Amino acid sequence: MKNLIIIPFLVFIAINSSAQLIDKVVAVVGDKAVLYSEIEAQKMQAKQQGVELKEGDAAIILEDLMFQKLLLHQAEIDSLEVSEAQVTAELDQRIQYFASQIGGVAELEKFYEKSIEEIKDEFFEQIENRLKTQQMEQKITADVTTSPKEIKTFFNEIPKDSIPEIGSKVEVAQIFIQPEVTHEEKLKIKAELQAIREKIIAGELSFKIAAEFYSEDPGSKKEGGFFDWVTRGTFVPEFDAVAFKIPLNDVSEIFETQYGYHITVIEDRRGEQYKGRHILLMFKVGDVQLSQTKLLLDSLKTEILNKTITWDEAVLKYSDDDKTKGSRGVFFNEASGSMYWDMQELDPQIYAGIKDLNVGGISKPQLVQTREGAAYRILKLKSQTAPHKANLKDDYQLIQNFTLQKKKAKAIKNWTNEKINDIYIRIDEDYTDGDFQYKWLK
Numbered sequence: 204m205k206n207l208i209i210i211p212f213l214v215f216i217a218i219n220s221s222a223q224l225i226d227k228v229v230a231v232v233g234d235k236a237v238l239y240s241e242i243e244a245q246k247m248q249a250k251q252q253g254v255e256l257k258e259g260d261a262a263i264i265l266e267d268l269m270f271q272k273l274l275l276h277q278a279e280i281d282s283l284e285v286s287e288a289q290v291t292a293e294l295d296q297r298i299q300y301f302a303s304q305i306g307g308v309a310e311l312e313k314f315y316e317k318s319i320e321e322i323k324d325e326f327f328e329q330i331e332n333r334l335k336t337q338q339m340e341q342k343i344t345a346d347v348t349t350s351p352k353e354i355k356t357f358f359n360e361i362p363k364d365s366i367p368e369i370g371s372k373v374e375v376a377q378i379f380i381q382p383e384v385t386h387e388e389k390l391k392i393k394a395e396l397q398a399i400r401e402k403i404i405a406g407e408l409s410f411k412i413a414a415e416f417y418s419e420d421p422g423s424k425k426e427g428g429f430f431d432w433v434t435r436g437t438f439v440p441e442f443d444a445v446a447f448k449i450p451l452n453d454v455s456e457i458f459e460t461q462y463g464y465h466i467t468v469i470e471d472r473r474g475e476q477y478k479g480r481h482i483l484l485m486f487k488v489g490d491v492q493l494s495q496t497k498l499l500l501d502s503l504k505t506e507i508l509n510k511t512i513t514w515d516e517a518v519l520k521y522s523d524d525d526k527t528k529g530s531r532g533v534f535f536n537e538a539s540g541s542m543y544w545d546m547q548e549l550d551p552q553i554y555a556g557i558k559d560l561n562v563g564g565i566s567k568p569q570l571v572q573t574r575e576g577a578a579y580r581i582l583k584l585k586s587q588t589a590p591h592k593a594n595l596k597d598d599y600q601l602i603q604n605f606t607l608q609k610k611k612a613k614a615i616k617n618w619t620n621e622k623i624n625d626i627y628i629r630i631d632e633d634y635t636d637g638d639f640q641y642k643w644l645k
Contacts, residue, residue, distance in 0.1 A: 230269055230643075231629040233276035237268045262637025265630075269643060273622060274336035283342070285334040288475060292434050294323055294330050299422075307425050319431050343618050344611040349603060357606040358595055369598055372543040372588045375557055376532035378517055379524040379580040380500060381573070382492035389464075389486065396457055396464045396484045403454055403466075410454065410468050410480050419463070420483040428480035435475045442467070446477045462486070488576050496579045500568040504581055507565060514583060523578075533585065541600050543588070553582060560584040616641065 227239035245264045249256055298319065302311045308319060315322050399417055402408040414428025423430050435443050441460045446469050449455045455467045467481035503521060506512045512520075518532040527534060533542050534553070546554065556566040566582040588597060595602060619641050628643055635644060 227631070229631040229634050230265060230272075231627065232269050232272040233626045235272035235276050237265065237272060241268055259638060262634065262639065265634055265637060266639050266641065266643070270619065270641070271336050273619065273626075274339040275332050276626065277622060278335040278339040281339070281342070283335055283338045285331055285338065288434050289334060290327060290331045291323075291432065291476065292437065293334060294326060295431070295433060295437065297326075297330070298322065298431070303422075308429070308431065309426065323432070340615065344614050347607065347611050347614050349606045349610060353610070354599070354603050354606045355595065357609065358593075358602050366592050369588070369591055369593050369601070370545055371590050372545055373549070373557065374542050374585040374587070375534050375544065375549070375553060376514070376518070376530075376583045376585050377524065377527060377534070377580045378500065378503065378514075378522045378532055378583075379527070379571075379578060380496050380521060381523040381576070381578040382488045382496045384486040384488055384576070385492065388489060392484050392486065393457060393464050396466060396482070399482065400454060400457065400466050410482070414480060414482045417484070418482040419485045420481070423481065428482055430478060430481065432473075432476045432478045442481075446479070447472070486576050488578075493570075493577055493579070497568045497570075500579050500581050504565050504568075524580075532583070539601070540604065556582040557584045562587050 228236045229239050229242065230237040242261060242264050245268070246256060246261070249260075298308075298311070302308045305311050305314060311322070312318055317325070399408070399413050403410050403413055411427030411429075414424060414426075418424045418428050420428070435447070438446075439460045439462075441458060442465065445455050445458050445465075445467060449467075449469060451469055451471065453468065455465075455469075457464050457466055459465075463483055463485040465481055465483050467479055469477050469479040471478055499521075503512075503517055507514055507517055515531045518528060522528050522532060524532075530542070534544070535542060536544050536548070538548070549557075552569065552571065556569050557564075560566060560582075562584055564584050568579045568581055571578050571580060591597065593602065623642055630643060
């Protein structure tokens with residue numbers, strides 16, 4: 204207890220000569236405090252997500268917060284580090300997400316009554332601590348593995364009436380063709396952007412207004428082309444190359460990326476980060492190229508069905524999607540770690556393309572919009588499982604994942620109860636009657 208930091212359990216502020224409680228430390232784990240305000244914030248977030256809180260949920264929230272404090276306490280003892288670039292990248296991603304949900308960066312600033320920089324400063328430590336706790340949890344379970352015997356034992360121990368029903372799952376593949384933008388079309392777009400650039404340089408048009416009117420980047424158009432601090436690698440390499448080369452506040456020359464033609468103004472740089480504004484005019488595929496692509500896929504479908512060419516050969520020869528090309532066109536389900544998808548997990552467009560197909564069937568050419576412009580694809584329903592009770596033969600990977608998660612949970616529980624014995628724990632008496640999973644009440 205030599206290094207214990209004593210934290211007062213009640214914090215008061217005097218208002219109109221009377222004491223008003225503004226916060227309260229309800230638990231201490233090592234040198235980390237859990238505040239009453241943290242519990243209330245979690246409750247509020249749950250309500251905003253439509254979760255109806257029940258009696259006893261406060262204890263669950265408290266225990267989760269205590270567990271996070273324990274992980275952070277141990278992470279600092281073990282000197283686990285996260286880089287500023289990692290924190291900034293995570294912070295940027297979250298801010299961009301919340302800005303998109305609330306109506307843009309300006310609305311986010313209005314909501315918090317702070318600038319983006321102030322918001323980032325406020326949440327930097329919180330994100331840093333969260334990344335450290337994730338690292339610590341990964342360290343605890345790094346050596347946890349499963350054997351075929353353990354997987355079989357886990358499944359056999361499930362009561363017969365508790366074996367889950369597995370819905371129909373599908374394996375879907377695509378041949379995706381992105382029509383090439385003609386040289387003439389590129390010249391036309393570049394000339395349009397050059398005219399905009401010249402007006403900006405001549406002072407006839409501000410960069411902000413030009414972006415609002417002309418830019419085709421949906422993420423920054425409403426903000427006058429503005430993008431806040433980003434780390435090298437957030438944007439495509441061609442953008443980074445220009446951003447770190449041009450003088451601050453100068454309008455760049457036109458440069459090309461896979462999305463189209465850009466101009467940018469970099470307002471500030473610090474280390475591996477920069478912020479500024481940009482305008483994008485996207486490449487546009489002509490009607491002729493789109494029609495030719497559709498005809499090509501129609502013809503390809505006929506050849507595959509007539510066995511003139513196999514599906515796998517057609518994928519390797521024609522498909523332009525690098526992400527699925529190596530898997531014979533099959534969409535990989537990153538959430539489950541398999542090639543199979545529940546119907547409700549599928550992208551609505553993919554579902555619409557395969558819902559009326561039999562196994563082995565191929566869809567009509569389907570028009571899709573990508574960041575690179577319009578394209579066409581055909582879809583194949585490669586396989587489909589019937590609804591059934593889970594079994595080791597058909598659902599081995601799913602059961603393996605369950606087994607692994609159970610072992611990881613046990614490893615974390617053992618580690619937590621062991622660590623609790625070695626550090627200072629204090630819980631406010633108003634919260635000691637909770638139904639805790641771990642042995643906090645020593």
